[in-house]
Amino acid sequence: MTKEIKSEFKKVFSIRSTYIILGLMLVLVIFFGFYVGGWHSQKIDLLNPHRLYMVAQQAISFLSVFIALLAVLLLTHEFRYNTITYTLTLSNSRNKVLLSKVVVVSVIALIATAVIGSLSPMLAYWGIHANHLHLVAQHFYYSDLLWKGLVFGWGYSMAALVIAILIRNQIGAIVALLLIPTTVEGLLSVWLKSNTDYLPFSALHTMLGAGTDVQKSGLNPINAMYVFLGYLVFSGAIAWFSFIKRDAN
Amino acid sequence: MLKTYEYDAKQSVGLYRPGAYDSYIVNSYPDRSHYLALRIYYWPAKETLNPILLIQLDSMIKAKHLRKKYGDKVAVNDVSFQVQTGKVTGFLGPNGAGKSTTMRMMLGLSSGDGITLYDGKQLQDYSKPSELVGVLLEAKAFHPTRSARNHLKILATQGGVPLKRVDEVLDIVGLKTEAKQGPGKFSLGMSQRLGLAAALLASPKYLLLDEPANGLDPEGIVWLRNFLKSYTDNEHGVFVSSHLLSEMSQLADNVVVIGRGKLLADTSIKEFIDSNVGNYVFIRVDNLDKLIKLLDEKRITYKKKSGGLELTQTKTDAIGKLAFEAKVTVLELTKKSASLEEAFLEVTAGSEEYQGQETF
Numbered sequence: 001m002t003k004e005i006k007s008e009f010k011k012v013f014s015i016r017s018t019y020i021i022l023g024l025m026l027v028l029v030i031f032f033g034f035y036v037g038g039w040h041s042q043k044i045d046l047l048n049p050h051r052l053y054m055v056a057q058q059a060i061s062f063l064s065v066f067i068a069l070l071a072v073l074l075l076t077h078e079f080r081y082n083t084i085t086y087t088l089t090l091s092n093s094r095n096k097v098l099l100s101k102v103v104v105v106s107v108i109a110l111i112a113t114a115v116i117g118s119l120s121p122m123l124a125y126w127g128i129h130a131n132h133l134h135l136v137a138q139h140f141y142y143s144d145l146l147w148k149g150l151v152f153g154w155g156y157s158m159a160a161l162v163i164a165i166l167i168r169n170q171i172g173a174i175v176a177l178l179l180i181p182t183t184v185e186g187l188l189s190v191w192l193k194s195n196t197d198y199l200p201f202s203a204l205h206t207m208l209g210a211g212t213d214v215q216k217s218g219l220n221p222i223n224a225m226y227v228f229l230g231y232l233v234f235s236g237a238i239a240w241f242s243f244i245k246r247d248a249n
Numbered sequence: 250m251l252k253t254y255e256y257d258a259k260q261s262v263g264l265y266r267p268g269a270y271d272s273y274i275v276n277s278y279p280d281r282s283h284y285l286a287l288r289i290y291y292w293p294a295k296e297t298l299n300p301i302l303l304i305q306l307d308s309m310i311k312a313k314h315l316r317k318k319y320g321d322k323v324a325v326n327d328v329s330f331q332v333q334t335g336k337v338t339g340f341l342g343p344n345g346a347g348k349s350t351t352m353r354m355m356l357g358l359s360s361g362d363g364i365t366l367y368d369g370k371q372l373q374d375y376s377k378p379s380e381l382v383g384v385l386l387e388a389k390a391f392h393p394t395r396s397a398r399n400h401l402k403i404l405a406t407q408g409g410v411p412l413k414r415v416d417e418v419l420d421i422v423g424l425k426t427e428a429k430q431g432p433g434k435f436s437l438g439m440s441q442r443l444g445l446a447a448a449l450l451a452s453p454k455y456l457l458l459d460e461p462a463n464g465l466d467p468e469g470i471v472w473l474r475n476f477l478k479s480y481t482d483n484e485h486g487v488f489v490s491s492h493l494l495s496e497m498s499q500l501a502d503n504v505v506v507i508g509r510g511k512l513l514a515d516t517s518i519k520e521f522i523d524s525n526v527g528n529y530v531f532i533r534v535d536n537l538d539k540l541i542k543l544l545d546e547k548r549i550t551y552k553k554k555s556g557g558l559e560l561t562q563t564k565t566d567a568i569g570k571l572a573f574e575a576k577v578t579v580l581e582l583t584k585k586s587a588s589l590e591e592a593f594l595e596v597t598a599g600s601e602e603y604q605g606q607e608t609f
Binding site for chain 2 (some may be wrong): 015019093
């Protein structure tokens with residue numbers, strides 16, 4: 001399967017859109033880290049002992065959508081430009097093809113999330129000092145951020161891949177990726193109220209804890225992760241079956 | 250499946266004189282291909298001559314009982330045919346006949362009933378399918394901004410082909426100078442060449458090409474024809490669909506014809522033309538009625554056409570004698586060979602999915 005994985009990496013890094021998305025993501029990391037999280041900090045933020053931890057959480061929460069976009073493009077480009085005919089005839093197994101895409105998206109998601117999670121608090125710290133502000137002593141939960149951040153970044157991109165496999169159409173998949181976590185789950189929250197945390201993307205955000213009041217949430221981060229993974233496994237199985245069985249048109 | 254092998258083995262053995270050798274089937278390991286082994290005897294000594302000559306059986310593509318339905322519509326209906334090595338097999342059919350669907354089914358891209366065997370095994374049973382079959386299903390199957398070279402490098406990587414082969418195939422198809430460009434702005438002809446380069450990457454045993462001549466200029470068509478003909482030596486086979494019948498008649502050795510999803514013919518070009526239209530003699534005389542009267546008396550069938558008569562199953566000298574006997578002046582007497590186009594139209598009459606209206 002090594003050749004399939006190598007080939008998928010080459011697909012990602014041989015088109016402009018990858019560099020545009022990664023470049024934009026980096027610019028936003030700098031903007032949110034250095035300016036919003038650092039330079040432009042309010043007094044109340046500077047007194048928060050979890051300030052840098054929260055900057056990292058929020059950056060991962062917001063910027064993971066860019067990694068998810070890469071996952072969508074990796075799959076939907078194949079169907080949009082019909083290169084799927086080559087991909088499937090050069091390999092002797094559709095399972096290998098799909099697994100190689102999962103591996104490549106996972107590797108990119110984990111690396112990109114690690115970069116976002118480590119760069120944003122550093123840039124915030126630098127921004128605060130560059131503006132001659134003083135931040136109180138910080139508590140930074142490294143291991144907590146590590147597992148939550150990586151699961152969030154990986155999970156978001158896997159969800160995007162599942163959406164892309166099921167929809168196949170590029171525009172449709174991107175719209176679904178942008179609307180489901182925000183508009184769709186937002187509208188459902190009106191009806192579900194406190195049970196909203198049991199929706200997939202809400203559970204993912206609850207797990208990360210960015211912008212969520214964990215005390216008020218019915219789910220602790222571990223259970224929230226299980227809820228999300230449950231959705232991912234179920235929808236992933238359908239997507240996998242669909243990829244194996246559907247005609248490659 | 251084993252029965253198929255046994256049958257083929259008997260057919261192959263029958264080609265050789267018995268007594269001069271001994272023959273048996275071996276089941277090779279690890280690829281499980283079946284070989285016909287020939288053990289050649291010295292004459293009159295009893296010792297055998299080594300090494301044993303091995304001939305691979307089933308060295309062809311066999312599509313068996315392909316069937317595909319879209320809702321109630323049967324797109325491909327129990328289609329079976331063979332693509333042999335050493336030959337170009339043309340794939341003909343009117344628009345919507347199911348040619349592309351059949352090709353996609355052969356490659357496992359579309360689901361359906363039936364099976365396609367490549368040298369006796371399904372494509373997914375090979376560790377490197379790229380070495381067995383090269384594919385060109387759509388000219389524009391590439392990312393428009395990814396350079397042509399990178400496009401091929403990706404395919405080479407996945408197919409386990411050394412990257413130096415990329416420049417070789419670009420050279421073969423004449424795209425070396427455009428290799429750094431994104432193919433989004435390529436003409437259809439250039440796109441076809443890139444698609445062909447992709448198909449050739451692993452020097453596959455078989456090429457499956459869907460309308461490869463579309464968009465090529467006359468020089469490109471001649472180049473493609475010569476290239477495909479030279480590609481089909483004893484080791485290689487080409488399966489190519491095309492709407493350009495005159496081109497196909499120059500290129501293909503065999504034809505597979507389908508209409509409305511059904512197999513209409515699977516034969517050599519010559520047999521296809523002969524059995525469906527055949528050759529005929531055209532005669533034009535000063536007094537057609539006198540000749541017709543004589544032909545009716547002799548019960549010779551004819552067809553009126555272009556101010557003359559078309560006669561099948563006869564020869565020019567015989568017709569000339571008949572004209573002399575009828576005391577008419579011969580203005581034209583020609584032996585005409587039917588074209589592939591005529592045979593194709595004859596076979597596919599009524600099986601067109603889409604028909605234009607005659608306006609003039």
